[in-house]
Amino acid sequence: MEIMRLVVTGPVGAGKSTFIRTVSEIEVVDTDRSATDETAELKKKTTVAFDFGRLQFGPETALHLYGTPGQSRFDFMWDILIRQAHAYVLLVAAHRPHEFRYARRIASFMNQRRNIPMIMGVTHVDSPEAWDPENIAIALGYLDPQTRPPIINVNANEEASVAQAIIALVQHSMQSCPT
Amino acid sequence: MAINTAKLSSILQGFVSATNDVQGAALVTPDGLPLAATLPGSMDDERVSAMSAAMLSLGERIGQELSRGGIDRIYVEGNQGYGILTSCGEDAVFLVLASEAAKQGILMLEIKRAVNELKTVLV
Amino acid sequence: MNGERNFYIWFRQGQLVAAADRLDGQGLLAMIHRRGWLSTRAATRITEVCAVDQPAGLCLKSQGILDAEQLKLLFRSQVLQQICNLFTIQEGQFQFNSKAELPNSEMTGLSAPAKEVTLAGLRALQDWSILRSKLPEPTSGLVSTVNHGGQLRLSQLEAQVWEFTKGTVSLEAIAQQLQISTEKIQQVAFRLIVVGLAEEVPLIVEPPMSSFDMEPEFLLDQPVYVNAIGQSDNQDQVSQSFLQNLVSFLKGKA
Structure with missing residues:
Protein backbone atom coordinates (compact mmCIF):
# COMPACT_ATOMS: atom_id res chain seq x y z
CA MET A 1 0.00 0.00 0.00
CA GLU A 2 1.39 3.39 -0.98
CA ILE A 3 0.14 6.14 1.32
CA MET A 4 0.55 9.87 1.26
CA ARG A 5 -0.02 11.62 4.56
CA LEU A 6 -1.21 15.20 4.57
CA VAL A 7 -1.50 17.35 7.66
CA VAL A 8 -4.13 20.07 7.91
CA THR A 9 -3.18 22.69 10.46
CA GLY A 10 -4.02 26.28 11.41
CA PRO A 11 -5.55 28.34 14.22
CA VAL A 12 -8.75 27.41 16.06
CA GLY A 13 -11.81 27.70 13.83
CA ALA A 14 -9.94 27.94 10.54
CA GLY A 15 -11.91 24.93 9.25
CA LYS A 16 -9.47 22.03 9.69
CA SER A 17 -11.99 19.44 10.90
CA THR A 18 -14.56 20.56 8.32
CA PHE A 19 -11.96 20.37 5.57
CA ILE A 20 -11.24 16.74 6.39
CA ARG A 21 -14.86 15.78 6.94
CA THR A 22 -15.82 17.26 3.59
CA VAL A 23 -13.40 15.21 1.56
CA SER A 24 -12.95 11.99 3.52
CA GLU A 25 -14.67 8.91 2.16
CA ILE A 26 -14.69 7.21 5.55
CA GLU A 27 -16.44 8.55 8.57
CA VAL A 28 -13.85 10.84 10.07
CA VAL A 29 -12.13 9.70 13.20
CA ASP A 30 -12.45 12.80 15.30
CA THR A 31 -11.46 13.63 18.84
CA ASP A 32 -13.79 16.54 19.45
CA ARG A 33 -14.50 17.76 22.93
CA SER A 34 -16.69 20.59 24.16
CA ALA A 35 -14.63 23.74 24.25
CA THR A 36 -14.32 25.50 27.59
CA ASP A 37 -11.63 28.03 26.75
CA GLU A 38 -11.98 31.14 24.54
CA THR A 39 -12.58 28.71 21.67
CA ALA A 40 -16.14 28.35 22.97
CA GLU A 41 -16.92 31.83 21.62
CA LEU A 42 -16.19 30.53 18.14
CA LYS A 43 -17.58 27.03 18.21
CA LYS A 44 -18.89 24.35 20.53
CA LYS A 45 -16.42 21.58 19.87
CA THR A 46 -12.70 21.50 19.47
CA THR A 47 -10.21 18.84 18.38
CA VAL A 48 -8.00 17.60 21.21
CA ALA A 49 -5.87 14.92 19.54
CA PHE A 50 -6.39 14.75 15.79
CA ASP A 51 -8.91 14.19 13.04
CA PHE A 52 -8.30 11.45 10.59
CA GLY A 53 -9.81 11.08 7.14
CA ARG A 54 -8.99 8.90 4.16
CA LEU A 55 -9.36 8.84 0.41
CA GLN A 56 -8.59 5.56 -1.26
CA PHE A 57 -8.12 6.09 -4.98
CA GLY A 58 -6.71 2.77 -6.11
CA PRO A 59 -6.41 -0.75 -4.77
CA GLU A 60 -2.97 0.03 -3.40
CA THR A 61 -3.04 3.81 -3.08
CA ALA A 62 -4.57 6.06 -0.45
CA LEU A 63 -4.40 9.59 0.85
CA HIS A 64 -4.50 10.02 4.61
CA LEU A 65 -5.49 13.35 6.10
CA TYR A 66 -4.61 14.36 9.65
CA GLY A 67 -6.07 17.47 11.22
CA THR A 68 -4.24 19.01 14.18
CA PRO A 69 -5.71 20.76 17.21
CA GLY A 70 -5.53 24.54 16.85
CA GLN A 71 -4.47 25.57 20.36
CA SER A 72 -0.76 25.67 21.10
CA ARG A 73 -1.21 23.69 24.31
CA PHE A 74 -1.56 20.71 21.96
CA ASP A 75 1.71 21.40 20.20
CA PHE A 76 2.95 17.92 21.13
CA MET A 77 0.25 16.68 18.71
CA TRP A 78 1.51 19.08 16.03
CA ASP A 79 4.90 17.55 16.58
CA ILE A 80 3.71 13.94 16.38
CA LEU A 81 1.63 14.54 13.28
CA ILE A 82 4.04 16.64 11.24
CA ARG A 83 6.83 14.11 11.65
CA GLN A 84 4.87 11.56 9.64
CA ALA A 85 3.61 13.97 7.01
CA HIS A 86 4.55 14.28 3.37
CA ALA A 87 3.07 17.74 2.99
CA TYR A 88 0.81 20.10 4.87
CA VAL A 89 -1.75 22.82 4.40
CA LEU A 90 -1.97 25.80 6.72
CA LEU A 91 -5.57 26.99 6.93
CA VAL A 92 -6.09 30.64 7.84
CA ALA A 93 -9.47 32.36 8.31
CA ALA A 94 -9.37 35.52 6.19
CA HIS A 95 -11.64 37.47 8.55
CA ARG A 96 -9.68 36.99 11.77
CA PRO A 97 -6.56 39.11 11.30
CA HIS A 98 -5.58 38.89 14.96
CA GLU A 99 -4.77 35.22 14.34
CA PHE A 100 -2.40 35.75 11.43
CA ARG A 101 0.69 35.99 13.57
CA TYR A 102 -0.35 32.88 15.45
CA ALA A 103 -0.84 31.05 12.14
CA ARG A 104 2.66 32.04 11.21
CA ARG A 105 3.87 30.64 14.50
CA ILE A 106 2.30 27.29 13.68
CA ALA A 107 3.95 27.36 10.26
CA SER A 108 7.37 28.09 11.73
CA PHE A 109 6.87 25.31 14.25
CA MET A 110 6.18 22.90 11.39
CA ASN A 111 8.94 24.25 9.17
CA GLN A 112 11.49 23.96 11.89
CA ARG A 113 10.71 20.28 12.32
CA ARG A 114 10.21 19.20 8.76
CA ASN A 115 11.21 20.57 5.42
CA ILE A 116 8.16 19.47 3.45
CA PRO A 117 5.93 21.13 0.84
CA MET A 118 3.19 23.36 2.21
CA ILE A 119 0.46 25.61 0.89
CA MET A 120 -1.67 28.20 2.57
CA GLY A 121 -5.44 27.73 2.35
CA VAL A 122 -7.47 30.86 3.02
CA THR A 123 -10.96 30.19 4.40
CA HIS A 124 -13.93 32.49 5.08
CA VAL A 125 -13.05 34.67 2.09
CA ASP A 126 -16.73 35.61 1.63
CA SER A 127 -16.95 37.32 4.99
CA PRO A 128 -17.31 41.10 4.69
CA GLU A 129 -14.34 41.45 7.02
CA ALA A 130 -12.15 39.13 4.98
CA TRP A 131 -8.67 40.27 4.14
CA ASP A 132 -7.28 39.98 0.69
CA PRO A 133 -5.11 36.81 0.38
CA GLU A 134 -2.24 38.98 -0.82
CA ASN A 135 -2.36 41.01 2.38
CA ILE A 136 -2.76 37.92 4.54
CA ALA A 137 0.42 36.56 3.02
CA ILE A 138 2.23 39.76 3.92
CA ALA A 139 0.74 39.76 7.42
CA LEU A 140 1.99 36.22 7.84
CA GLY A 141 5.47 37.39 6.95
CA TYR A 142 5.60 36.07 3.40
CA LEU A 143 6.86 39.29 1.92
CA ASP A 144 8.43 37.97 -1.25
CA PRO A 145 5.91 36.58 -3.78
CA GLN A 146 8.74 34.56 -5.34
CA THR A 147 9.51 32.54 -2.26
CA ARG A 148 6.18 32.27 -0.53
CA PRO A 149 4.05 29.12 -0.55
CA PRO A 150 1.14 28.81 -2.99
CA ILE A 151 -1.99 30.46 -1.63
CA ILE A 152 -5.45 29.16 -2.46
CA ASN A 153 -8.96 30.12 -1.37
CA VAL A 154 -10.81 27.26 0.25
CA ASN A 155 -14.42 26.71 1.20
CA ALA A 156 -13.99 23.89 3.70
CA ASN A 157 -17.66 22.93 3.32
CA GLU A 158 -17.45 22.30 -0.42
CA GLU A 159 -15.96 19.09 -1.69
CA ALA A 160 -14.85 20.61 -4.99
CA SER A 161 -13.09 23.44 -3.23
CA VAL A 162 -11.31 21.14 -0.78
CA ALA A 163 -10.31 18.86 -3.66
CA GLN A 164 -8.86 21.90 -5.45
CA ALA A 165 -6.80 22.76 -2.40
CA ILE A 166 -5.44 19.22 -2.13
CA ILE A 167 -4.64 19.26 -5.85
CA ALA A 168 -2.69 22.48 -5.31
CA LEU A 169 -0.76 20.87 -2.46
CA VAL A 170 -0.08 17.67 -4.39
CA GLN A 171 1.04 19.58 -7.45
CA HIS A 172 3.28 21.69 -5.26
CA SER A 173 4.73 18.45 -3.87
CA MET A 174 5.37 17.18 -7.37
CA GLN A 175 7.46 20.24 -8.08
CA SER A 176 9.31 19.82 -4.84
CA CYS A 177 10.00 16.13 -5.43
CA PRO A 178 13.46 15.11 -6.49
CA THR A 179 12.91 13.53 -9.90
CA MET B 1 -22.61 27.60 39.25
CA ALA B 2 -18.95 28.20 39.71
CA ILE B 3 -16.79 25.20 40.44
CA ASN B 4 -15.13 25.31 43.81
CA THR B 5 -11.54 25.10 42.59
CA ALA B 6 -10.10 25.69 46.02
CA LYS B 7 -11.92 22.62 47.23
CA LEU B 8 -10.71 20.61 44.22
CA SER B 9 -7.13 21.67 44.88
CA SER B 10 -7.31 20.68 48.50
CA ILE B 11 -8.71 17.24 47.59
CA LEU B 12 -5.84 16.76 45.11
CA GLN B 13 -3.25 17.89 47.64
CA GLY B 14 -4.70 15.58 50.24
CA PHE B 15 -4.69 12.70 47.78
CA VAL B 16 -1.10 13.25 46.68
CA SER B 17 0.29 13.66 50.17
CA ALA B 18 -1.72 10.84 51.75
CA THR B 19 -1.26 8.16 49.11
CA ASN B 20 2.03 6.27 49.04
CA ASP B 21 4.10 6.55 45.88
CA VAL B 22 1.77 9.06 44.22
CA GLN B 23 3.85 11.86 42.75
CA GLY B 24 1.21 14.10 41.30
CA ALA B 25 -2.38 14.48 40.24
CA ALA B 26 -4.41 16.76 38.03
CA LEU B 27 -8.05 17.29 37.24
CA VAL B 28 -8.57 18.58 33.71
CA THR B 29 -11.42 19.46 31.37
CA PRO B 30 -12.09 17.13 28.42
CA ASP B 31 -10.71 19.83 26.08
CA GLY B 32 -7.44 19.91 27.98
CA LEU B 33 -7.48 22.76 30.46
CA PRO B 34 -6.41 22.40 34.08
CA LEU B 35 -9.12 22.61 36.73
CA ALA B 36 -6.75 21.84 39.56
CA ALA B 37 -3.32 20.27 39.70
CA THR B 38 -0.67 19.15 42.13
CA LEU B 39 2.21 18.13 39.95
CA PRO B 40 5.97 17.68 40.29
CA GLY B 41 7.65 21.05 39.86
CA SER B 42 9.13 20.28 36.46
CA MET B 43 5.75 19.68 34.86
CA ASP B 44 3.62 22.33 33.27
CA ASP B 45 -0.08 22.22 34.23
CA GLU B 46 -1.33 23.27 30.86
CA ARG B 47 0.77 20.80 28.95
CA VAL B 48 -0.09 17.92 31.22
CA SER B 49 -3.77 18.79 30.88
CA ALA B 50 -3.63 18.92 27.10
CA MET B 51 -1.83 15.59 26.98
CA SER B 52 -4.38 14.00 29.30
CA ALA B 53 -7.25 15.20 27.15
CA ALA B 54 -5.63 13.97 23.93
CA MET B 55 -4.89 10.60 25.48
CA LEU B 56 -8.38 10.15 26.86
CA SER B 57 -10.05 11.15 23.61
CA LEU B 58 -7.93 8.67 21.69
CA GLY B 59 -8.64 5.99 24.26
CA GLU B 60 -12.36 6.60 24.03
CA ARG B 61 -12.14 6.47 20.27
CA ILE B 62 -10.32 3.15 20.45
CA GLY B 63 -12.92 1.88 22.87
CA GLN B 64 -15.61 2.80 20.39
CA GLU B 65 -14.04 1.64 17.13
CA LEU B 66 -12.50 -1.51 18.50
CA SER B 67 -15.66 -2.39 20.43
CA ARG B 68 -14.23 -2.02 23.93
CA GLY B 69 -17.17 0.05 25.12
CA GLY B 70 -17.00 3.10 27.35
CA ILE B 71 -13.58 3.84 28.81
CA ASP B 72 -13.16 3.85 32.58
CA ARG B 73 -9.43 4.13 32.72
CA ILE B 74 -6.32 4.57 30.61
CA TYR B 75 -3.19 3.16 31.94
CA VAL B 76 0.35 4.06 30.90
CA GLU B 77 3.01 1.89 32.48
CA GLY B 78 6.59 3.00 32.08
CA ASN B 79 9.71 1.66 33.73
CA GLN B 80 9.72 4.70 36.01
CA GLY B 81 6.12 4.64 37.00
CA TYR B 82 2.50 4.94 36.04
CA GLY B 83 0.24 7.50 34.48
CA ILE B 84 -3.41 6.71 35.06
CA LEU B 85 -6.28 8.60 33.52
CA THR B 86 -9.74 8.07 34.98
CA SER B 87 -12.86 9.76 33.75
CA CYS B 88 -14.46 11.81 36.47
CA GLY B 89 -17.98 12.47 35.30
CA GLU B 90 -18.87 14.25 32.08
CA ASP B 91 -16.79 17.31 32.62
CA ALA B 92 -13.48 16.20 34.00
CA VAL B 93 -10.63 13.75 33.69
CA PHE B 94 -8.47 12.72 36.61
CA LEU B 95 -4.77 12.08 36.02
CA VAL B 96 -2.58 10.37 38.59
CA LEU B 97 1.18 9.98 38.34
CA ALA B 98 2.67 7.28 40.54
CA SER B 99 6.17 5.87 40.92
CA GLU B 100 7.09 2.34 39.86
CA ALA B 101 6.97 1.30 43.52
CA ALA B 102 3.22 1.89 43.75
CA LYS B 103 1.00 -1.04 44.67
CA GLN B 104 -1.56 -1.15 41.89
CA GLY B 105 -4.48 -2.49 43.89
CA ILE B 106 -4.18 0.12 46.59
CA LEU B 107 -3.61 2.82 44.01
CA MET B 108 -6.81 1.92 42.14
CA LEU B 109 -8.79 1.92 45.33
CA GLU B 110 -7.43 5.32 46.35
CA ILE B 111 -8.15 6.72 42.89
CA LYS B 112 -11.71 5.48 43.06
CA ARG B 113 -12.17 7.13 46.40
CA ALA B 114 -10.67 10.42 45.19
CA VAL B 115 -12.85 10.37 42.06
CA ASN B 116 -15.98 9.99 44.16
CA GLU B 117 -14.95 12.88 46.34
CA LEU B 118 -14.07 15.05 43.34
CA LYS B 119 -17.41 14.28 41.70
CA THR B 120 -19.33 15.66 44.68
CA VAL B 121 -17.55 18.98 44.21
CA LEU B 122 -18.04 19.00 40.45
CA VAL B 123 -21.82 18.63 40.46
CA MET C 1 -18.03 56.63 19.58
CA ASN C 2 -16.34 57.06 22.88
CA GLY C 3 -12.82 58.36 22.68
CA GLU C 4 -12.46 57.66 19.00
CA ARG C 5 -9.30 59.13 17.57
CA ASN C 6 -7.79 59.23 14.15
CA PHE C 7 -4.15 59.05 13.24
CA TYR C 8 -2.76 59.78 9.85
CA ILE C 9 0.46 58.60 8.32
CA TRP C 10 1.55 59.59 4.86
CA PHE C 11 3.83 57.57 2.66
CA ARG C 12 5.58 58.36 -0.58
CA GLN C 13 7.06 55.46 -2.49
CA GLY C 14 7.13 53.30 0.58
CA GLN C 15 8.81 55.95 2.67
CA LEU C 16 7.06 57.58 5.56
CA VAL C 17 6.97 61.35 5.02
CA ALA C 18 4.62 62.75 7.65
CA ALA C 19 2.33 61.82 10.52
CA ALA C 20 -0.40 63.71 12.36
CA ASP C 21 -3.46 63.23 14.50
CA ARG C 22 -5.35 65.93 12.61
CA LEU C 23 -6.20 66.74 9.03
CA ASP C 24 -6.24 70.53 9.18
CA GLY C 25 -2.62 70.71 8.13
CA GLN C 26 -1.64 72.62 11.28
CA GLY C 27 0.15 69.85 13.16
CA LEU C 28 3.70 70.64 12.15
CA LEU C 29 3.30 74.39 12.58
CA ALA C 30 1.82 73.81 16.03
CA MET C 31 4.89 71.79 16.95
CA ILE C 32 7.18 74.56 15.75
CA HIS C 33 5.14 77.03 17.75
CA ARG C 34 5.29 74.87 20.90
CA ARG C 35 9.04 74.82 20.67
CA GLY C 36 9.04 78.60 20.51
CA TRP C 37 10.85 78.68 17.21
CA LEU C 38 8.20 80.66 15.40
CA SER C 39 4.62 81.68 16.05
CA THR C 40 1.97 79.81 14.13
CA ARG C 41 0.86 83.06 12.58
CA ALA C 42 4.26 84.00 11.32
CA ALA C 43 4.90 80.48 10.10
CA THR C 44 1.58 80.39 8.23
CA ARG C 45 2.41 83.70 6.58
CA ILE C 46 5.77 82.41 5.47
CA THR C 47 4.53 79.06 4.22
CA GLU C 48 1.85 80.82 2.23
CA VAL C 49 4.53 82.10 -0.10
CA CYS C 50 6.11 78.63 -0.48
CA ALA C 51 5.81 76.76 -3.73
CA VAL C 52 2.60 74.70 -3.73
CA ASP C 53 4.32 71.36 -3.81
CA GLN C 54 7.06 72.23 -1.36
CA PRO C 55 7.10 70.64 2.08
CA ALA C 56 6.65 73.31 4.75
CA GLY C 57 9.84 72.25 6.53
CA LEU C 58 11.95 72.69 3.43
CA CYS C 59 10.37 76.04 2.74
CA LEU C 60 11.15 77.32 6.25
CA LYS C 61 14.69 76.07 5.87
CA SER C 62 15.16 77.80 2.53
CA GLN C 63 13.97 81.02 4.20
CA GLY C 64 16.68 80.54 6.81
CA ILE C 65 14.15 80.15 9.65
CA LEU C 66 14.88 76.54 10.58
CA ASP C 67 18.10 74.60 10.16
CA ALA C 68 18.61 70.97 9.19
CA GLU C 69 19.03 69.85 12.79
CA GLN C 70 15.74 71.42 13.76
CA LEU C 71 14.00 69.72 10.87
CA LYS C 72 15.40 66.34 11.91
CA LEU C 73 14.20 66.93 15.43
CA LEU C 74 10.74 67.88 14.20
CA PHE C 75 10.46 64.88 11.93
CA ARG C 76 11.62 62.57 14.63
CA SER C 77 9.18 63.73 17.22
CA GLN C 78 6.31 64.11 14.74
CA VAL C 79 6.65 60.57 13.48
CA LEU C 80 7.75 58.88 16.68
CA GLN C 81 4.97 60.42 18.69
CA GLN C 82 2.26 59.26 16.29
CA ILE C 83 3.70 55.81 15.69
CA CYS C 84 4.28 55.25 19.35
CA ASN C 85 0.67 56.25 20.02
CA LEU C 86 -0.50 53.66 17.53
CA PHE C 87 1.08 50.89 19.55
CA THR C 88 -0.97 51.77 22.60
CA ILE C 89 -4.37 51.47 20.91
CA GLN C 90 -6.41 48.54 22.03
CA GLU C 91 -8.76 48.39 19.08
CA GLY C 92 -8.54 50.11 15.78
CA GLN C 93 -9.23 50.03 12.13
CA PHE C 94 -7.03 51.17 9.38
CA GLN C 95 -7.75 52.40 5.94
CA PHE C 96 -5.30 52.78 3.16
CA ASN C 97 -5.94 55.49 0.64
CA SER C 98 -3.58 55.18 -2.28
CA LYS C 99 -4.86 58.43 -3.79
CA ALA C 100 -4.30 60.71 -0.82
CA GLU C 101 -2.57 63.97 -1.55
CA LEU C 102 0.68 64.70 0.20
CA PRO C 103 0.15 67.14 3.07
CA ASN C 104 2.88 69.66 2.29
CA SER C 105 2.12 71.74 5.36
CA GLU C 106 2.77 68.69 7.61
CA MET C 107 5.96 67.65 5.85
CA THR C 108 9.46 68.45 6.95
CA GLY C 109 10.87 67.19 3.68
CA LEU C 110 12.48 64.28 5.46
CA SER C 111 11.42 60.67 5.09
CA ALA C 112 12.19 57.30 6.62
CA PRO C 113 11.50 53.67 5.73
CA ALA C 114 8.47 52.28 7.57
CA LYS C 115 10.52 49.53 9.21
CA GLU C 116 12.94 52.00 10.73
CA VAL C 117 10.09 54.06 12.09
CA THR C 118 8.36 50.99 13.49
CA LEU C 119 11.56 49.99 15.20
CA ALA C 120 12.06 53.46 16.64
CA GLY C 121 8.41 53.66 17.70
CA LEU C 122 8.64 50.36 19.55
CA ARG C 123 11.91 51.37 21.17
CA ALA C 124 10.26 54.48 22.53
CA LEU C 125 7.19 52.62 23.75
CA GLN C 126 6.84 52.70 27.53
CA ASP C 127 3.47 51.06 28.04
CA TRP C 128 3.49 47.56 26.62
CA SER C 129 0.22 46.44 28.18
CA ILE C 130 -1.70 46.39 24.90
CA LEU C 131 1.00 44.44 23.11
CA ARG C 132 1.68 42.02 25.92
CA SER C 133 -0.45 39.26 24.43
CA LYS C 134 1.35 39.64 21.09
CA LEU C 203 10.82 25.02 21.20
CA ILE C 204 9.16 21.92 22.52
CA VAL C 205 10.08 21.09 26.05
CA GLU C 206 12.18 18.03 25.62
CA PRO C 207 10.97 15.19 27.81
CA PRO C 208 13.58 14.10 30.29
CA MET C 209 14.87 10.78 29.01
CA SER C 210 18.05 10.44 30.97
CA SER C 211 17.57 7.11 32.63
CA PHE C 212 15.56 5.37 29.94
CA ASP C 213 17.50 2.62 28.33
CA MET C 214 16.64 3.11 24.74
CA GLU C 215 17.03 0.95 21.70
CA PRO C 216 19.10 2.54 18.98
CA GLU C 217 16.04 2.65 16.68
CA PHE C 218 14.14 4.51 19.32
CA LEU C 219 16.93 7.01 19.56
CA LEU C 220 16.81 7.57 15.83
CA ASP C 221 13.13 8.24 16.14
CA GLN C 222 13.64 10.87 18.76
CA PRO C 223 12.66 14.30 17.53
CA VAL C 224 15.66 16.50 16.89
CA TYR C 225 14.51 19.75 18.40
CA VAL C 226 17.61 21.78 17.92
CA ASN C 227 17.95 21.38 14.18
CA ALA C 228 17.50 24.53 12.21
CA ILE C 229 15.21 24.95 9.23
CA GLY C 230 15.74 22.58 6.37
CA GLN C 231 16.78 19.49 8.23
CA SER C 232 17.07 16.61 5.85
CA ASP C 233 14.14 14.27 5.67
CA ASN C 234 14.73 10.59 5.54
CA GLN C 235 11.01 10.11 5.08
CA ASP C 236 9.75 7.65 2.53
CA GLN C 237 8.81 9.66 -0.51
CA VAL C 238 5.69 8.99 -2.53
CA SER C 239 6.28 8.28 -6.20
CA GLN C 240 5.54 10.69 -9.02
CA SER C 241 3.04 8.24 -10.53
CA PHE C 242 1.21 8.08 -7.20
CA LEU C 243 0.96 11.87 -7.18
CA GLN C 244 -0.22 11.99 -10.79
CA ASN C 245 -2.93 9.41 -10.12
CA LEU C 246 -4.01 11.29 -7.03
CA VAL C 247 -4.31 14.54 -8.97
CA SER C 248 -6.44 12.98 -11.70
CA PHE C 249 -8.60 11.31 -9.06
CA LEU C 250 -9.13 14.62 -7.26
CA LYS C 251 -9.86 16.41 -10.53
CA GLY C 252 -12.89 14.16 -10.78
CA LYS C 253 -14.16 15.72 -7.56
CA ALA C 254 -13.13 19.29 -8.18
Missing part, protein backbone atom coordinates in the same frame (compact mmCIF):
# COMPACT_ATOMS: atom_id res chain seq x y z
CA LEU C 135 4.83 39.18 22.52
CA PRO C 136 6.64 35.94 21.70
CA GLU C 137 6.48 33.28 24.40
CA PRO C 138 9.35 33.16 26.90
CA THR C 139 9.78 29.48 26.03
CA SER C 140 10.07 30.16 22.29
CA GLY C 141 13.27 30.67 20.36
CA LEU C 142 14.07 32.92 17.44
CA VAL C 143 15.26 32.15 13.94
CA SER C 144 16.58 34.77 11.58
CA THR C 145 14.69 35.29 8.37
CA VAL C 146 17.48 37.20 6.63
CA ASN C 147 21.14 36.42 6.22
CA HIS C 148 22.42 39.38 8.13
CA GLY C 149 20.77 42.09 10.16
CA GLY C 150 22.69 44.77 8.30
CA GLN C 151 19.80 46.54 6.59
CA LEU C 152 18.62 48.12 9.80
CA ARG C 153 20.58 49.79 12.49
CA LEU C 154 20.09 47.72 15.61
CA SER C 155 20.55 48.88 19.14
CA GLN C 156 23.18 47.14 21.19
CA LEU C 157 20.64 44.94 22.93
CA GLU C 158 18.86 44.12 19.69
CA ALA C 159 22.17 43.11 18.17
CA GLN C 160 22.90 40.91 21.17
CA VAL C 161 19.55 39.15 20.89
CA TRP C 162 20.07 38.88 17.14
CA GLU C 163 23.08 36.68 17.90
CA PHE C 164 20.67 34.07 19.25
CA THR C 165 18.53 33.73 16.14
CA LYS C 166 19.41 30.14 15.44
CA GLY C 167 16.25 28.67 16.92
CA THR C 168 18.01 26.84 19.72
CA VAL C 169 17.84 29.14 22.73
CA SER C 170 14.62 30.17 24.43
CA LEU C 171 13.96 33.83 25.22
CA GLU C 172 14.09 32.99 28.94
CA ALA C 173 17.53 31.51 28.48
CA ILE C 174 18.67 34.53 26.47
CA ALA C 175 17.41 36.77 29.27
CA GLN C 176 19.36 34.74 31.76
CA GLN C 177 22.55 34.85 29.72
CA LEU C 178 22.32 38.59 29.11
CA GLN C 179 21.11 39.20 32.66
CA ILE C 180 18.15 41.20 31.50
CA SER C 181 14.50 40.64 32.40
CA THR C 182 12.61 38.15 30.26
CA GLU C 183 9.99 40.75 29.51
CA LYS C 184 12.58 43.12 28.09
CA ILE C 185 13.98 40.33 25.91
CA GLN C 186 10.45 39.49 24.73
CA GLN C 187 10.05 43.13 23.69
CA VAL C 188 13.34 43.15 21.83
CA ALA C 189 12.40 39.88 20.13
CA PHE C 190 9.04 41.35 19.19
CA ARG C 191 10.80 44.28 17.51
CA LEU C 192 13.02 41.94 15.51
CA ILE C 193 9.94 39.94 14.48
CA VAL C 194 7.83 42.94 13.52
CA VAL C 195 10.46 44.38 11.23
CA GLY C 196 10.91 41.00 9.57
CA LEU C 197 14.39 40.14 10.80
CA ALA C 198 13.46 37.12 12.84
CA GLU C 199 10.59 34.87 13.62
CA GLU C 200 9.41 33.03 16.66
CA VAL C 201 9.79 29.27 16.82
CA PRO C 202 8.24 27.32 19.64
